Amino acid sequence: MNGLERMNFLSELRGRLRNALTDLVPADVIADVGPYAEMLKPTQDPKFGDFQANCAMSLGKALKRPPRDVATDIAARLKVDDLCDPPEIAGPGFINLKLRTERLVTEAAALISDDRLGVAPIAAPRTFIVDYSSPNVAKPMHVGHLRSTVIGQALDRVLRFLGHRVFSDNHVGDWGTQFGMIIYGYKHFRDDAAYQTAPVAELARLYRLVNQLSDYHEAVKTATALDAAARMAEAALLEAHRQAAANPKDKDAPKAVKKQEAAVAEAKAAIHSAKKKRETIDSDAALRALAEAHPQIAELARQETAKLHAGDAENLALWKTFIPQCLAALESMYDRFGVKFDLTLGESFYNPMLAGIVADLKAKDLAKKSDGATCVFVEGNAAPFIVQKADGAFTYATTDLATIRYRIETLKADAALYVVDARQGEHFQLLFATAKAMGYGQLECRHVSFGTILGDDRRPFKTRAGDTVGLESLLDEAIARARAIVDENDDGKKDGPELDAATRADVAEIVGIGGVIYADLHHNRDSDYIFSWDKMLAKTGDTATYIQYAYARVRGIFARNGIDADALRNTGGAILLNTSAERQMALQLLRFSEALNDVVVDYRPNLLTQYLYDTANSFATFYEQCPILKEPDPAVRTSRLLLCDLTARVLKTGLNLLGIRVAEKM
RNA sequence: GCGCCCGUAGCUCAGUAGGAUAGAGCAGUGGAUUUCUAAUCCACCGGUCGGGGGUUCGAAUCCCUCCGGGCGUACCA
Incomplete structure (x- = not known):
């Protein structure tokens, strides 16, 4: 803390609007003006200013007055002249607010020495x-x-x-049926040498094996039942077709057909899956022998679980060695x-x-x-x-x-x-x-739910062979793909490569894992999304890489020119916002706390990815339009360096909050 | 059968406690560079927001209905 007030423009303006509304609206007409004050939000189009209040229209209805008149009254009572230019009323009664640039200047300056980047610690922690x-x-x-x-x-x-x-x-x-399977596997099938060298891999193998053998017997046992079910489904489908043909006007009939078709497909899939389980065992003499030697494996594994839960000394001891x-x-x-x-x-x-x-x-x-x-x-x-x-x-x-x-x-x-x-x-x-x-x-209690990761085929994401994708190999592949991009990019640099092998490996890990995390978080968590290597590691577009690159660019300016960011922050240089790109940059940086608050309203991290992408985008525009080191005026140069430094800090802090790291060079 | 979710640009997705002309990215087209890192920027093209009805000054957003898809639904977690 530095004593300077941390300003969250959105909540501040809502507070001011609330005061104006309380002043204007009789309490016996509307008891709580809170919801109306909440109708103040950032504009979608900069031509309407920075913020807009949309409450005059619905308030006009409640007060039985023309909305534009209400808007005028609100604007007259709205005390924001220290923050904004005079409010403008537009359309049916929108109140448009534009922040005063002088105010942006002082607020942005306050960020320089604020290690929380304008984010005030919450007043009532939970x-x-x-x-x-x-x-x-x-x-x-x-x-x-x-x-x-x-x-x-x-x-x-x-x-x-x-x-x-x-x-x-x-x-x-760590306590369910899967441990009965592991214990059973350990007792009957363990490979001691493998267990010594890689215990967890061996336990996983045992789990898979026991599972496989149980599935095998289950598949054999239920084969005739599955066939019968499939035949019944097919018969039902035929009947549904007959009904549909007999009653062409019945619009439910085609639906019934569809439904039965699905049932038949499902039954066939069950048969296919069971067949596959049998075949994997039948085609392998060793597995086949194991299966025959352990016909009751599923039940016995269940009993191992039951014994564990009942406190059986041997099983409990095994469990205690497995868990760590x-x-x-x-x-x-x-x-x-x-x-x-x-x-x-x-x-x-x-x-x-x-x-x-x-x-x-x-x-x-x-x-x-x-x-x-x-x-x-x-x-x-x-x-x-x-x-x-x-x-x-x-x-x-x-x-x-x-x-x-x-x-x-x-x-x-x-x-x-x-x-x-x-x-x-x-x-x-x-x-x-x-x-x-x-x-x-x-x-x-809150269920923060999320959708499924799908493959290109819109089915749950699997390997080409149809197996589930391990997280370890997923990250390995992300890093390998990122490495190829890092190499290509660094080799293509105008003045020759600048990263040594160790740095490249480091950058590849940061970019690769960051790409995986960002790709996931930037989707609305409710949606299913289609997994795509190309998109998550793309060199262009809305990716972690783009944001990490913006960060590395800033750090590059400082590093290559021997500018010390700490020293810069202490020079007392002012922020000057004389171009639209600079103004936009500062405003964007000042919205960091809004973005974080938005995230926790409904637990949606994609609101932070969006903010960071917008911030990196604003930076790219600023960087394009505003020369920094080439700028002849030292005051402007210092101001721009300060904006660069703030941008880097916001990007780094924001990405870190998503669990994504940044690289100093890319 | 019952319940939950989804359908937005060619593709992948934002936007849903109602707000102004529905936004990005990718792909496509056209520009910008003797680069303060082009892993960049600017512009253009592209949408009956699944269909229909309703509520409203105003609907992608709320209600009803239909179509299409996904998921869950008694001893797995």
């Missing part, structure tokens, strides 16, 4: 849990974990930067992303609390038995929320309830963000409703 990533520790992370990890870490960092207390929590799967190894493997993945968790409280952590949760639900008369399972039925939802299965095992519903209680009672959290796939929306709806009914409504 304690957030950001629950994200949450992989299954028994399996290597794959592309399905990318979005949760990347969106979660961005929200984590932005909330912290704004001044909230945050616990990032990795709610790992698995977590360490995850850690190396997170290091590449720069992700750090405050807490890694997985399913196992909550295990001792589950019986108490179910007992509590019963005591509160919220849970009842249904088909042998203990369920909570939530008003308006047909599906039950199963907290204890017929076999006595608890489910992730139970764990999630215990987690909520722990977050309230022990962590004293105010809000919990669940950064999880949209497909689990119903689960969270039931979870939150149940928690509320249990008396845990004080924790604001």
Whole structure:
């Protein structure tokens, strides 16, 4: 802090508008003018100024007066002459505001010595849990974990930067059925040499193997049933066709046909998938022998899980040796992303609390038995929320309830963000409703959902062979592709290459991983998006690279000319905004805090990527139009260097908040 | 069957607590450079915002309906 007021123009102007409205509007007509004050927003077109207030039209309606008259009255009461030129009224009653350039000058100058770049720490901090990533520790992370990890870490960092207390929590799967499989595999199939050299890889192999063998037997067992189902679906399809032909006017008939076609396709896909599972085993003598030797593998693996949960000494001991190894493997993945968790409280952590949760639900008369399972039925939802299965095992519903209680009672959290796939929306709806009914409504729970990453074919993103894409190999490929671009670019430099091999490797990593993160975050999190290497690493357009390049350009100016940024900041030079490009640059920099606030309103990191892209874009224009070192007037030169330096700081800080690093040279 | 989500330019996507002529990027076309890093900039081209109806001074945004697509839907997490 430096004593200078940090100005968020948007909230300041809204405050002023609110005062004007309170003054103008009788309280008995409109009790709360807040919503009207919120109607002040940045303009979409610079010709309307910098901000516009849109409240006069709807207010005119409420007051039964012509909107332009209302606008005139508002403008007359709006005390903004220290900030803005006189308000202009346009169209049906828009009030357009343009910031005074002198004010931009002083505000921008205040940023120079402000290490928070104009972002005031929040007045009323809250304690957030950001629950994200949450992989299954028994399996290597794959592309399905990318979005949760990347969106979660961005929200984590932005909330912290704004001044909230945050616990990032990795709610790992470390206690489920997959551990029964691993234990079974370890007991029967382990390769000791492989386990010694690479334990986690061996455990993953064992998991896959047991899974494969279980699937095989399941496929064999259900083959006739699947065939029968397919035949029934085909018969139903024929019948649907007959109905459609017989009743050409029935517009539901073609729909029924479509539906049956889908059912047939689904049944055939199930048969195909089962066949493939059988073939992989049948075609391999060794696997075949294993399968024959372990006909009850699925059931036995389940029993290993049950034994583990019951406290069996051998299984518990195995589990205790596996877990640290698995977590360490995850850690190396997170290091590449720069992700750090405050807490890694997985399913196992909550295990001792589950019986108490179910007992509590019963005591509160919220849970009842249904088909042998203990369920909570939530008003308006047909599906039950199963907290204890017929076999006595608890489910992730139970764990999630215990987690909520722990977050309230022990962590004293105010809000919990669940950064999880949209497909689990119903689960969270039931979870939150149940928690509320249990008396845990004080924790604001929020499902921060996101869509699926798709391949070119619009199906979930897979390798060409149809396997899920591992996160490790995804990052490796991103870095390799980035390296090719770095090499090409550096080799093509007019005065010859300037990066040594180590620097190139470093830049490739920063650009490659940054590209992956940015590509994900710049989409609206709700949308599915199509994964594209070419787009995420493109040298042009809305990419991390473009923004990183803008940063490197600034740093290049300073480095090549021996200008020390710290010294520059201390010279006391003024900011001068004599061209539209400079004015636009300063205004854009001053909107950093608006952008960060926008992110947390609905937990949307894409609003920050958008801001950073706009900022880099403003810089490119400024850089193009305003000579810096060639500028003869030393005061103007200093001012422009200061704008450059601020731009670099905003870009770096902003990218870092997204989990993206910057390079000094590119 | 029920529920949730989506349909915006040739492609990939923003924009949805209603606001002015619907925006970017890519692709396409045409310009700018003896480069303060061209991984750049400027301009042009390109849209019945899936269709129809309604509410409103004003609708991509809210309501209804139809079409098209995705996902979820009792003991996996």
